[in-house]
Amino acid sequence: MTDDALSGETPAVNARNLRVVRGKTVVLPDFSVQIARGTVTGLLGPSGCGKTTLMRSIVGTQVVTSGTVVVLGHPAGSPQLRRRVGYVTQEPTIYKDLRVIDNVRYFAALYGVPADAADAAIDGVGLADQATAYCGNLSGGQRTRASLACALVCRPDLLVLDEPTVGLDPVLRVELWRQFHELARRGTTLLVSSHVMDEADQCQELILMRDGRLLAHTTPERLRRETRCTSLEDAFLSIIRHTTASRPD
């Protein structure tokens, strides 16, 4: 593909004037963003600001009213992207009455990937000793990791993770971020959403959202510098105050 030959010129995700209406609510009125390849991008914002809707639009499971989303050079949701984009939902979408290894092998079969990739994926998330446990018996963090293994089994180029660290203890959170950075080092583009501002430090790029609008697309250092805040949570609140003050009413 000539796009790949330009080595990182084409963004991993290019959303233009994305408009999504769910029922009566306009979740994303007019959203445009570009995410570069090979980066770890954090998608941050309060609950209900449209993070999940944006992620679903990128993955191709969201009905879009207007606008375009181009992922890795193809329209979002195209058949060519199905093996290249991995999606880990907020709630672990795995089969609770199957074992971990069965779940991952099932998804390996769906992706058309050999069964030993399942073992590698399970090792990669650190669940090797729980591989034969039933998913219904796992803890929340283990279930999240099992869901992650199901997405990693096809070695996607773009990994979209919806609040993967919610409710996890700090030890586990650090471990997960270590794995995310490892994936990024090997060339995967990651888009990770969270509503915990402190996680922003783990990302190379930050997309801040509120009420379906893009507040800022920046880096942790630039955000701190511009808002003159040390804590990223204060920085985010400062931006919100700034935009609400300058918005004409």
Add this chain to the structure above:
Amino acid sequence: MILVVPSAVITLMYFMFSEVPARPGAPAPFNTTCLILLGLFPLFIMFLITSITMQRERGSGTLERILTTPLRRFDLLAAYGTAFSIAAAAQAALACGVAFLLLGFSTQGSPAWVFVIAIINAVLGVGLGLLASAFARTEFQAVQFMPVVIVPQLLLAGIIVPRSAMPTWMEWLSNAMPASYALEALQEVNSHEHLTRIAVRDIGVVIAFAVAALALAAATLRRRTP
């Protein structure tokens, strides 16, 4: 459970009827009931299992996740249809075996046709179940489709009152239901040695209904949802 329950119920019915004196000239009541059970058990058991399983996939989000993989919708339906039909075949084989060999059930026609009709009814149940799952938000709602979709159909098909004895408007209604044709096919096999034209037609109609249900179910599997 899915394997043994129908056979257990038929055996229970056998013992239930064993003390009932048969009216002279009328077929043994066990025979009529057994025929209905053999042929229609697969329909409602498969409907129940399929609608609940599919609703669970929709509700837990695993269906949405599966549709982000290269799997095609047709493959998903074919997989579900095949898996459940194999289960239905095993169940029907056991039930037919128990009925024909152990309990003295007999038909004029070949037992093989009873088996075939039972399998086709199972596929119909799978198709209707897949379709019904699209309209249920929870397993609780899915289960309630049974009395809505299956029970009136079975009553209208003539399991208690023959279709010809029903008021005309009910007869018209029952002509639109697949279960009526399924039951009629079974009755034809029961009373004729060779496969009659009516039986062949009825089998064809049930197959057509099953295919239509599966096609409509395919339309309810959407990759993009609001």
